[in-house]
Amino acid sequence: MNAKDWQYFQKLSELKNFSDTARHFGVSQPTITYSLKRLEDEYGVQLVERKSYANSLRLTYAGNQLLKHVNRIIREDYLAKSDLKRLKDKKIRIGLPPIITNYLLPNVFDQLKENNFLDEMEQVVDGSKELLAELKNGRLDISLLGTTRLPEDAELEYKIIKVHHFNLIASKKRNFGDSIDLSDLLKEEFILTDNNSVHRQVFKRFTDKYNVLPNVIFETSDYNLLLNLVKADKGISFIAETASSLEEGIQEVKVNNLELPPFYILLVYRTNTLKTPIFSKIIDIFSDGCKD
Structure with missing residues (x-):
């Protein structure tokens, strides 16, 4: 069993068809069939029930349970690759809502410049709702956000800036x-x-x-x-x-x-994000930038 087996299974559960799944990945249909067999042998349960028409199927209860775990595994793999790329590139992608940024950035600009962080920050400008989705999907490392409710999400950490x-x-x-x-x-x-x-x-x-x-x-x-x-x-x-x-x-x-x-101004990042010295310093700079 390998990572591809999880990807094949996730797509098979979506398309409900062996041929369509094989076509999506550009592989032969037996490749998808053998992949499913490896999963069923590994976990010792039947994961799909084949229907009588058009090479189609439906997930068993066990298949649906496995799918929940597979979705998390694939997402975590994607987030891991994103985080490791950030460390390799020595870049931090930061989300900046326009209103909050115009208010806050002048207060922290000199400190960011003095620490040579301006070149290490890749800016993504959008609304708070869109930036939160980008953050959770691993396309941002950290983001300023404006909200009326504090996050209640185990995957997220935040600091109240103002x-x-x-x-x-x-x-x-x-x-x-x-x-x-x-x-x-x-x-x-x-x-x-x-x-x-x-x-x-x-x-x-x-x-x-x-x-x-x-x-x-x-x-x-x-x-x-x-x-x-x-x-x-x-x-x-x-x-x-x-x-x-x-x-x-x-x-x-x-x-x-x-x-x-x-109206809370927050600095939000994922719980699993490694807080390198640069990452922690950026958090400190933005946190101190709004102190009265």
Whole structure:
């Protein structure tokens, strides 16, 4: 039995057909048949039941149980190769969400430069949701993420870099007084991030909770454009203070009796990732970069 046997079995369980599986790998059908026999001999159980038509099959209970383990074995093999390649290349692939990166990177840039880490970091810029998937799939070594919930995943470790808040924001040209009521939001025109952003998801949760139907006139994935439109008094918006805290011409709009979740800025990496001196130093630099 070898690693190929697990790969053949995984694909056979998906395609349910010996010929299609052999075609996928560019091998003969007997190769797949002998591979399955090796697995059944190794574990002493029947893994598939052959159907009476078109060379097809279905997994037995034992086959389904083995498949769960095979999926993990193949994934771990892929992650091991990714981690070892990182060590060989002396590169660290880091995920950088735009809003968090623009807030945090200026604070840590000099330290990264002084330690000669800028050339050793391969940057991948995307949203937090997409970066988390890339991290879990082994295509990233470490990532900054923004989230309202701390990860509960045994495969992940994280450090809380900063805890920020969500704010309703408007141009400083507007006068809202000390605060407004939720009902006042019905009179406003909103400029929001698109549906894939954590900001939009939190916005929907609180408008659903408080039964407020906002008038959304424009959506964008470009948060710099969003902030410029708000500064120009084209509408109000909802975004984490991470994006707006350093912006001139913008004010927070305080809303009475409005409860919102925290916005966690995290540095996340896989539990099995070996923390080399460089890796640990990068974690320390980003962690210290947001200290008050």
